[in-house]
Amino acid sequence: MTWKEALGNSVPADLAREIDTYESQLALKGQGKIDDKVFAETRLRRGAYGQRYDNGQRNDGTGVKMLPFPSNGRTKGPDTVWDAPGMQRIKLPFGGLTAAQMDTLADLSEEYSDGVCHITTRQDVQLHYVHIDDTPSLMRRLAAAGITTREACGNSVRNVTACPIAGVCRDESFDVTPHAEASMRFLLGHPDVQDFGRKFKIAFSGCRQHACGLVIMHDFGAIAVTREEDGVEQRGFEVYVGGGLGAVPHQARPFEPFMTEDEILPTLQAIARVFARLGEKRNRARARIKFLVAQLGLDEFRRLVREERAALAHDDRWTAYLDGLPAYGEQPLKTGHPLDDESGSPTFKAWARTNVYRQRQPGYAVATVSLPLGDLSGWQFRRLADVARRFVGDTVRTTVEQNIVLRWVRESDLPALHGELESIGLARPGAGSIADITACPGTDTCKLGIASSRGLAAELERRLGEQIETLDEAVKQLRIKISGCFNSCGQHHICDLGFYGVSRHVGGHIVPHFQVVLGGKWVDNAAAYGLAIGAVPAKNIPEVVRRITDRFVHDRQGAETFYDFTKRVGKRALRETLKDLTTVPPHDVRPDFYRDWGDPREFGIGDMGVGECAGEVVSLTEFDLVGAETQVFEAQLQLEADDFAHADALAYGAMLQAAKGLIKTEFIDISADPNQIVTEFRSRFFDTQLFFDKYAGGKFAQYLFRRHARGERPADRDTARQLIEEAQLFLEATHACQARLASQPAVPPTGNPPAVAGRA
Amino acid sequence: MGAVSTSTIAPDVANLQRIALKIFLDDESLLEPGDVIPVFHRWIQTQAVDGLLIDVADYSHMPTGPCVVLVAHEAHYVLDRAGGRLGLQYARRQPLDGPLSHRLATLGRLLLRAGRLLETDTSLPGPVRFRGNEIECVANDRLLAPNRAETLTAFRPALDAFLATLSAGAEWTLTQETDPRARFGLLAQTQAAATLDTVAERLG
Incomplete structure (x- = not known):
């Protein structure tokens, strides 16, 4: 059988x-x-x-x-x-789940996996x-059980996300669930979404001000809005296109301020056709639609989409779901009933403060099941399905914060619900707090991971969870997000304190580090992206969190947000706060610095052997890399001061200096002439593929070549910001290349002989 | 649409391969799950236990279920907290030769060998001791071994032979998992006290 x-x-x-x-x-x-x-x-x-x-x-x-x-x-x-x-x-x-689907997921995790289900950031x-x-x-x-895995990965339309409290939110314009579902059903396997160069992500949000939908970081994002037409309320969407995180994040651009409901699916189809026809196919690194929008310009992109839309043959599915909208809605399992404020134990009350959201429907609430690192066991998932059956029925959703929400809980049931969750180890308080950290899989299971995002998240959750009751209220509200590399699956750009994994070559060893990212905004649908202010050894990140949050509490003005605080105080001052933490102690003094969080192995050292001569030259390279890091940081400051030309020049200068540092490992007499640096870098590190990343190939080098070829054309905010991101990635690639070179057996360099000294 | 019931499918334990055996710690307070992470990594370095050892997964942040998993191609070695009790589980993923009773004995040997390695590991802070008179057996395959009475009937002869060897003939009491959606699982307990060494010797 x-x-x-x-x-x-x-x-x-x-x-x-x-x-x-x-x-x-x-x-x-x-x-x-x-x-x-x-x-x-x-x-x-x-x-x-x-x-x-x-x-x-x-x-x-x-x-x-x-x-x-x-x-x-x-x-x-x-x-x-x-x-x-x-x-x-x-x-x-x-994120929609029925109780029966939860049973199935529980079974599959036990029989085919390791007994654990992991909720992702999508x-x-x-x-x-x-x-x-x-x-x-x-x-x-x-x-x-009614679930397909089709197009869960690959170059197609990925999971369509939406606010987990859509339909019960107190502030939304209207419930976007049916639109998200219709988009998914319409596009799943559609011939027009099969020929993309890269993935395509869609999100729906019920309002502008909250974070739930994260519209601004999506290829296609729609915010529910209404307007009055002839005295009648009309529903529609404020539509954005061309957003995305990844290595080089882009904020989505406003495509249309009011798109009627019936135009959403045909517009998505038209966008898909334009993306499939004109999007980059050969160079994966520039194949997301954000690059196409940037290349064409928003107006031309919009014109092409509208032209495509006008030429589309009518499809009944575009609007078929709209007929059912008036009757759409979840049926609560029980009649609503308010909670007596005196009800419940102190433990329940502490949980309810952070994990319960009062629905707009009187007598009902949403309860958040806060999952450590997004994990729950198969057994817990099956028991949670039972809890859902008893309290809410099939109204469960996953969240982009890697949690699960139970909607339509009768308020008076909350203490009993909490008791049930406690009995299965799922009553962790602090949902949506600084102790509820988002992290991608990182080095635990991801092929691209550089540092242990989950290891760091576990450590921070442990420390912050222990302190949560004593933390300042303003600190409790902060969000931490961690990625294992620059690709941003942990969404480190759009939070208060973001971290992404990098490595540094120190004294013949490779040391796990995290870039500290500040200036991001979670609210307003991820309205601002943070930038890296410097790399800190992984083992010092808990101290980074402590210092920055302490300073926020100490220097905060009135009800100032963390975002406004970082802007006012400035990245230079905050970076200075962390300066001493960037130092890596010697291996024999603190060997733990050379291991990642939750991993006793020596970090990525492999069979490294470093010759004395190489070490000497590497120190010159290090000098240039530090200089390059400084230039990138200065570029950020100029960007914030709206001096885009200066920011652009500094970012370009950083790439040149990093390239120069690398060239010095083979050719110490390199001049400061950009043409010579680029020529030498190309012949020694690009043509030889020494600079190539295992997965990204030569894309980081192309950042330098493209900027060099651009000459002195003026920069605007977007181009300057992009160049800063690219310069940061170029620097990381330089660090990685340097580490690879240092780990290779000492052999004479090929190509032109060194003028003075080289790697022996 | 919901989960599909396998209540009408006849069990086929003769072909059952995905079986997990678990032994329990005598005193859980003497072992922090995180302590085992470096031990499992060392097992990979030294090939201390059977199998193609791949990696270590840390789930010690979860209050129940697997705590630390030594991922291998043939099986997972799991420091497991399912059911609220900490123990060591050997969860087979790839087929073994021979009849069910023979396969159970092989799984038992692999599990006990790993258990004894933990008991003798001097890097662990406290003395780790497993109970020699208690073992859990889970059929990790709802198709071939649904959690029903017929599965127990079909499974008993092989299990009884295996348990009799472990306890040198002393009687065992069996407690079956009651949730029909759960995997077919049995907790076997005997009054006859024994160390892991003794049990392992009996199994050969």
Whole structure:
């Protein structure tokens, strides 16, 4: 008996066909009849993702060791071993979950994963350590519960997100849930979304002022608005396009101030067609729609979309769902009833202060189940499904803060609900506080992770959780978000205190660091993005949090927000506060600095061996890298002072200085002439691919080449900001390249002989 | 649409491969889950236990369920807190040869070997001791072993033989997991006291 036979007609026919096809593709890949790249995209579009060490190599703390998977050369993508465990991403449109679906997810986590379900920053669920041979059964069981993993990854439309309190929010214009759901259903598998160069993310928000929808960081974002027309209220959306975080974040641009409901789906289709036709396909690094919008300009992009929209053949699905809108809504399980303010234990009251939101419907509340690092066990998920059945029915949603909300809780049931959650270890208080930290998987499971975002988040949650009752109220409200690398899956740009993982080469060792990101804004749909003010050793980050929050409490003026505080005090002063924390103690004094949070292995040292001569030259490189870091920081200050030309020049100068530092490892007499630096850098590090990132290839070098080729054209805010982000990434790539060079056996350099000295 | 019931499917324990066995700590206060993380990493470095050892997953922030997982290709070694009790679990993921009774004995040997390694690890702060008179068996496959009475009937002969070896014939009492949605699971307890060493010797 197989799951396919057991489930029979329980799997919807269309999904059953798709999964059968996917299973056949697995078999064909086993027979070597499908190209690696094609198969990789095929499985990605089914949500079956790669995971760290799936190339069959791992640094065990003493060196890089082979993991001899018994795959007999079989692969599931380029450089990806068949038998290596992978991650399965499971799409939950607008985060919606029924109790039965929670049961299924619980079962799958136990049988195919490691017993843990992980809620992501896009309201998805992820299971880790899944064998690819198990994925067809896993998908069939999901499909039988009404869930598809189709297009959960890959170059297509990803999960459509929405406010988790849509429909019950006190401030929203109207419930955006049906629009989010209709967008997902319309675009899922649509022929017009199959030929993108990169992914496409959509979000819906019920209001402007809150953060729930994070519209400004999306490729397509829609904020619910209403207007009066002939005395009648008309519903529509304020539409934004071209946003995105990632390595080079862009804020979405206002596309249309009022788009009627019936135009949302056809406009999405038109945008998809323009993106598929004109978006970059070859260079992944510039293939998101944000680059197309920037390249074309918003007006031209809008014109093209409108032209495309006008030419579209009518599709009934554009508006079919609108007929059901008046009747749309969740049915509460119980009649609303207010909570007696005196009810409940002190523990309940502490929980209720942070984890309960009073709905606009009298007598009802939303209860947040705060999950440490977004994790809950299969057993907890099944018990939570029981809790949902008892208190709220099928009105559960995941959140982008990696939590779960139970909507339509009768207020008078809250103490009993809290008791039930306590009994299954899910009554953690502090939801939405500084102790409720968002973190991407980082080095735990992600192939791109540089430092342990989850390890750091766990440590900060532990420390801050212990202090939460004694923290200043203003500090309690702050948000911390952590990414394991610059790609921003942990959304470090859009919070009060953001961190992203980097590494630094110190005295022959590689040391885990985090860039400290300040100036981001969570509210107003992620209205402002923060910038890095400097890298600090991972082990000093808790002290960074303490110092900055202490200073905020001490220097805050009135009811000043943290965002306004950082702007007023200035990044230079805040950076100065952290200056001593940037120093890495010697290895023999503090060996713990050379290990990451939650990981006893020596950090990324592999089989590194550093010759004396190389060490000498590297110190010159270090000097240039420090200078480059300073220039990037100065560029930020000039950007804030609206001196865009100066900011641009400093960011460009930082890249040149970093490149120069690297060139000195081979050619110490390099001049300060930009042409010579770029020429030497190109021939020694780009053409030789020494500078290439394993995954990003030469994209960081292209930042320098593009800026150099641009000459002295004037810069505006957007171009200056982008160049600063690019300069920061170029610097990180330089650090990484330097570390790689230092870890290589000492060999004479190729190419032109050094003028004075070189790596021996 | 909801979870699909497997109540009409006949169990097929003869083909059951995904089985997890767990032994329990005698005194949980002597071990912090985080203490095991460096031990598991060292096991990877020294290939101290059987299998292709891949990585260590830290879930010590969760109040229940797996705490620390030594991820391997063939099986996971888990410091587990499911059911509120801390113990060591060996959760098989890849098939083993032989009949069910033989497979159970193999799993038992692998688990006990890992347990004894923890008991003798001098880097751990407190003396770690596992109970030799209690073991949990979970069938991690709802298709082949749904949590029903028929599964217990089909599973008993192999399990009884395995348990009899562990206790040198002393009687065991079995408690079955009652939630029909949960995996088929049995907690076996015996009055006959034994150290892990003794139990391991009996298993051979």
